[in-house]
Amino acid sequence: MKLQRERQGNLHGGRGWYGAAPEMESEKKKAAMAEDSDVDELLAALGYKVRSSNMADIAQKLEQAEMAMGSSAVANDDALFFQLAADTVHYNPSDISTWVDNILSELNGPPPVSSPPLNAPAPLEQQKRHPEALPSDAEQSSITTVELPLSTRRPAQVYDLEPLPAVNVTRARGRFAYSSDPQMDVVDPSPRDSKRIKFCSSPPSSSSSTNDAATSTASNLPAVVVDTQEAGICLVHALLACAEAVEQGNLQAADTLVKQITVLAASQGGAMRKVAAYFAEALARRIYRPPPLGGAVGCPSFDSVAFDDMLHAHFYESCPYLKFAHFTANQVILEAFAGFRRVHVIDFGMRQGLQWPALLQALALRPGGPPSFRLTGIGPPQPDNSDALQEVGWKLAQFAETIRVDFRYRGFVASSLADLEPSMLLGKNSDDCGGAENEPEVVAVNSVLELHRLLARPGALEKVLGTIRAVRPRIVTVVEQEANHNGGTFRERFTEALRYYSTMFDSLEGGGKSGGGRDQVMSELYLGRQICNVVACEGAERRERHEAVEQWRERLTGAGFESVPIGSNAFKQASMLLALFAGGDGYRVEEKDGSLTLGWHTRPLIAASAWRVAAAAADPRSSR
Amino acid sequence: MLPEEEEEEGNGKTRFFSINDNVDLLAEILGRLDGRSLAVAACVCSLWSAVSRRESVWEAVCLRHASYGNGAAAAATVTSTRSVVAALGGYRRLYRLCIGPALDRLAAGGGGRVPPEASSARHLSLSLSLSLFSIDCYERLGVGVGVGVGVGVGAAAAAAGGRQQKPASLLFLSKPVDVS
Numbered sequence: 001m002k003l004q005r006e007r008q009g010n011l012h013g014g015r016g017w018y019g020a021a022p023e024m025e026s027e028k029k030k031a032a033m034a035e036d037s038d039v040d041e042l043l044a045a046l047g048y049k050v051r052s053s054n055m056a057d058i059a060q061k062l063e064q065a066e067m068a069m070g071s072s073a074v075a076n077d078d079a080l081f082f083q084l085a086a087d088t089v090h091y092n093p094s095d096i097s098t099w100v101d102n103i104l105s106e107l108n109g110p111p112p113v114s115s116p117p118l119n120a121p122a123p124l125e126q127q128k129r130h131p132e133a134l135p136s137d138a139e140q141s142s143i144t145t146v147e148l149p150l151s152t153r154r155p156a157q158v159y160d161l162e163p164l165p166a167v168n169v170t171r172a173r174g175r176f177a178y179s180s181d182p183q184m185d186v187v188d189p190s191p192r193d194s195k196r197i198k199f200c201s202s203p204p205s206s207s208s209s210t211n212d213a214a215t216s217t218a219s220n221l222p223a224v225v226v227d228t229q230e231a232g233i234c235l236v237h238a239l240l241a242c243a244e245a246v247e248q249g250n251l252q253a254a255d256t257l258v259k260q261i262t263v264l265a266a267s268q269g270g271a272m273r274k275v276a277a278y279f280a281e282a283l284a285r286r287i288y289r290p291p292p293l294g295g296a297v298g299c300p301s302f303d304s305v306a307f308d309d310m311l312h313a314h315f316y317e318s319c320p321y322l323k324f325a326h327f328t329a330n331q332v333i334l335e336a337f338a339g340f341r342r343v344h345v346i347d348f349g350m351r352q353g354l355q356w357p358a359l360l361q362a363l364a365l366r367p368g369g370p371p372s373f374r375l376t377g378i379g380p381p382q383p384d385n386s387d388a389l390q391e392v393g394w395k396l397a398q399f400a401e402t403i404r405v406d407f408r409y410r411g412f413v414a415s416s417l418a419d420l421e422p423s424m425l426l427g428k429n430s431d432d433c434g435g436a437e438n439e440p441e442v443v444a445v446n447s448v449l450e451l452h453r454l455l456a457r458p459g460a461l462e463k464v465l466g467t468i469r470a471v472r473p474r475i476v477t478v479v480e481q482e483a484n485h486n487g488g489t490f491r492e493r494f495t496e497a498l499r500y501y502s503t504m505f506d507s508l509e510g511g512g513k514s515g516g517g518r519d520q521v522m523s524e525l526y527l528g529r530q531i532c533n534v535v536a537c538e539g540a541e542r543r544e545r546h547e548a549v550e551q552w553r554e555r556l557t558g559a560g561f562e563s564v565p566i567g568s569n570a571f572k573q574a575s576m577l578l579a580l581f582a583g584g585d586g587y588r589v590e591e592k593d594g595s596l597t598l599g600w601h602t603r604p605l606i607a608a609s610a611w612r613v614a615a616a617a618a619d620p621r622s623s624r
Numbered sequence: 625m626l627p628e629e630e631e632e633e634g635n636g637k638t639r640f641f642s643i644n645d646n647v648d649l650l651a652e653i654l655g656r657l658d659g660r661s662l663a664v665a666a667c668v669c670s671l672w673s674a675v676s677r678r679e680s681v682w683e684a685v686c687l688r689h690a691s692y693g694n695g696a697a698a699a700a701t702v703t704s705t706r707s708v709v710a711a712l713g714g715y716r717r718l719y720r721l722c723i724g725p726a727l728d729r730l731a732a733g734g735g736g737r738v739p740p741e742a743s744s745a746r747h748l749s750l751s752l753s754l755s756l757f758s759i760d761c762y763e764r765l766g767v768g769v770g771v772g773v774g775v776g777v778g779a780a781a782a783a784a785g786g787r788q789q790k791p792a793s794l795l796f797l798s799k800p801v802d803v804s
Contacts, residue, residue, distance in 0.1 A: 317796060318796070320796075327752075327755065330755075353762075354759060354762070354763075357755075357758040357759050357761070357762035358755035358756075358758055358759055360758070361708060361712075361754055361755060361757075361758035362751065362754075362755065364704070364708050365704055365705060365708055365751075365754070369704075395762065395765050396762070398765050399758075399761065399762045399765055402711040402712065402761075403708050403711045403712065403758075404707070404711070572749075573749065573751075573752060576748070576749050576752050577752060579729075579730055580726050580729050580730070580796070581796055
């Protein structure tokens with residue numbers, strides 16, 4: 001016993017990820033040796049009295065309980081479990097058997113134990129191969145923030161646990177390493193067992209574990225109960241393993257893993273659960289994809305542009321990313337327009353036109369008075385034949401009239417930006433307001449989260465960049481997601497997207513709103529659709545081909561543009577804007593090679609950059 | 625707030641000085657308050673209520689708490705700002721919707737974590753407030769704009785009427801601050 005405790009002490013102290021492996025091996029031997037006494041020694045060290053002969057039975061009961069709770073937990077009823085744990089009357093809590101029986105009876109007869117999900121050895125191998133796909137800091141924070149609400153709940157029994165290594169880890173080539181936290185380790189990777197890890201939500205301060213029944217009997221029913229942090233890490237592993245399986249075409253394994261992910265996700269809370277749910281859904285869509293012919297493959301793609309706009313509006317309100325984008329772009333454009341009396345802005349993604357009132361107001365107040373302002377807005381076709389672009393134009397015109405800025409508007413409907421021609425955009429009006437005809441008109445092109453869609457079709461981006469060049473803009477503002485979701489393999493894309501959206505969801509949670517507000521839910525749905533597109537779609541349908549600012553830099557410089565550094569005014573304005581957001585100290589504005597990025601903690605999430613046509617390629621701009 | 629009393633020396637007659645007789649003076653004084661106190665002052669009596677609704681008073685309050693900042697020293701003159709703000713709804717509204725909540729947010733957020741000398745760096749920018757204000761004003765235009773739109777876009781007008789959304793772009797300022 002003492003020797004065991006020492007080993008456990010080592011585990012306590014050791015923080016290494018892989019350090020647990022050798023100890024586990026010897027623990028296993030010890031466990032085997034201790035089997036002769038009736039009470040299982042390892043568990044006795046914890047204060048549980050479990051007969052080894054009953055282990056299989058208990059394992060089965062635990063599994064039943066977990067299934068029952070799992071199904072109710074999946075139905076978003078965490079409270080039920082905790083209430084059960086708290087309210088169920090327990091006598092002699094060290095007797096696991098009766099404890100579980102109590103819970104089971106509370107649940108009124110759980111459903112029969114379903115067949116265990118397959119444990120395909122393949123995914124485990126794959127998991128092993130990329131240990132560095134462990135959650136980044138941002139995800140770690142998402143996991144840790146998750147624990148907060150749970151730790152406040154104290155179930156009826158609280159055990160002071162010593163680290164008890166799961167003895168079977170060794171069988172999986174000793175590479176699995178979970179949290180160095182002295183909690184239960186959970187992995188059951190043995191290829192012999194037909195069952196994989198099963199988890200159940202449980203308060204972090206109390207968990208029980210039972211050895212894999214294979215040590216004592218030939219039964220294949222291990223049931224392990226772990227705390228949510230463990231579950232969180234296993235969740236991430238499961239997601240990555242599933243992505244790998246999908247990439248290799250191993251759809252059965254992927255299918256199993258998806259189900260597992262769903263169960264695991266239910267054990268989490270907050271951001272992690274939602275992210276996992278969306279990713280699981282996207283993976284499921286990818287796996288069960290209906291034949292590519294006809295109809296909406298994969299995602300619930302743009303069934304309604306109005307719905308999309310509505311989600312976009314909620315996303316605008318609930319977090320600062322879009323506001324940051326608009327304000328930064330406006331500042332850049334304002335500075336570029338200094339001194340000119342006629343200005344023209346071309347907006348590639350008009351939507352509700354929320355970017356422009358602020359610019360109009362700033363132009364109205366600039367020294368020297370407002371210029372005459374022309375706006376060309378581009379938007380997608382509306383299915384219900386309403387002319388949304390025209391409405392937005394009217395609103396802006398009305399607004400401009402109140403602040404007395406001379407305003408003209410033109411809307412273009414285009415299903416893709418590549419359909420535009422320079423002549424359309426330049427559209428010289430011969431009916432100019434009198435007197436200003438001889439003044440040069442300076443053009444700015446603004447693209448907020450629009451360019452990445454062009455990457456779905458080869459050649460489209462080049463055409464659009466050519467169009468932009470032909471318009472001879474003084475400044476081009478580009479705002480894009482700061483992530484590479486257009487990488488080589490599916491797995492890379494998936495991993496990157498998982499990190500990115502975890503951070504995004506984290507920032508939504510940490511935004512200080514009364515959690516679960518409507519805005520937040522809508523924003524999550526908005527992001528969820530992006531996730532679905534990134535993961536489940538391919539080819540021309542995969543429109544969310546985000547790329548990092550370096551990649552855009554390459555593309556744009558290759559197309560004849562040069563970078564214009566964003567000035568400090570924009571930086572200050574962005575910082576001030578963030579100070580106004582609740583939870584504002586999680587957001588970070590950073591300047592990188594002349595572009596500004598806004599991120600959550602250490603991870604930049606959106607990047608704004610400014611460009612102009614490189615001097616060598618440009619004609620004198622003042623001519624028309 | 626009580627009317628001051630001055631007694632002329634040596635004279636049996638007392639001269640009674642009431643601030644209410646000098647509303648311009650009252651306006652000057654009220655213009656040096658912060659928003660909350662000004663709102664409280666508006667509850668004193670009808671005269672005070674009328675004075676404290678003056679745009680000039682609120683303009684003084686706004687400009688006292690939000691500034692253009694050093695970089696834009698050559699920025700807009702007061703008159704042009706005045707006309708723009710008036711068009712957008714007035715200084716009182718600007719304070720109520722933007723500057724007030726923003727100041728609260730900065731005080732709540734900055735007080736605990738930022739040392740006092742750094743908090744001055746987080747002064748509220750007038751241009752930022754104006755931008756936010758203009759977005760809000762623009763959103764409010766949408767409610768009911770369908771009525772004004774011409775016959776040519778009748779279908780659009782119907783759509784606009786049906787799609788009235790409450791202006792919400794400034795809600796982020798007034799949502800409760802997470803103090804955890």
